[in-house]
Amino acid sequence: GQNIDQPTEMTATEGAIVQINCTYQTSGFNGLFWYQQHAGEAPTFLSYNVLDGLEEKGRFSSFLSRSKGYSYLLLKELQMKDSASYLCAVRPNQAGTALIFGKGTTLSVSS
């Protein structure tokens, strides 16, 4: 079966750093994606990892270890607008095919 696990909820304060973990067990692997989803809105793409290591994009970084089936999303200098659900998704098959999503992690940032 296909399984993606991530914590249900996390809280943090403005200016802090938060790490959202994701573990996966899928039939194949052809990339891991992180999306941000504000309440009532569509998911928006944050990052993509297909090789092991860290990808940095401004305040957001994502890490992948394929041997461990593990990824994390690191958010630095948190802002109130970062309060959202963060979705971890794996593409188990070749390029262009469907994504399998975790249930999402709801992050609440307080002042």
Add this chain to the structure above:
Amino acid sequence: DAGVTQSPTHLIKTRGQQVTLRCSPKSGHDTVSWYQQALGQGPQFIFQYYEEEERQRGNFPDRFSGHQFPNYSSELNVNALLLGDSALYLCASSLLSGQETQYFGPGTRLLVL
């Protein structure tokens, strides 16, 4: 450059009815995928269309069907609606040949009473 668009934004139906949702992909994209997102859950893959054919399907019953038109736009049809079909329906577009991610539309929120 328009992103992914979906219509309608909201819809209310009663059990047993049928519904059609529409999606126009991002310019230059040739593949459309549909997802169902229940409240508090991640999106679940329904099916994917490429070259007007269903290319991949998730674990959804035959009540869920779709279509892709020559201009790459797509429709999702759901027959014999159940209360459990109430959800946000997301359309995502991509290039079949690319490694890039899928880009999501704003979704259609369906409420079945």
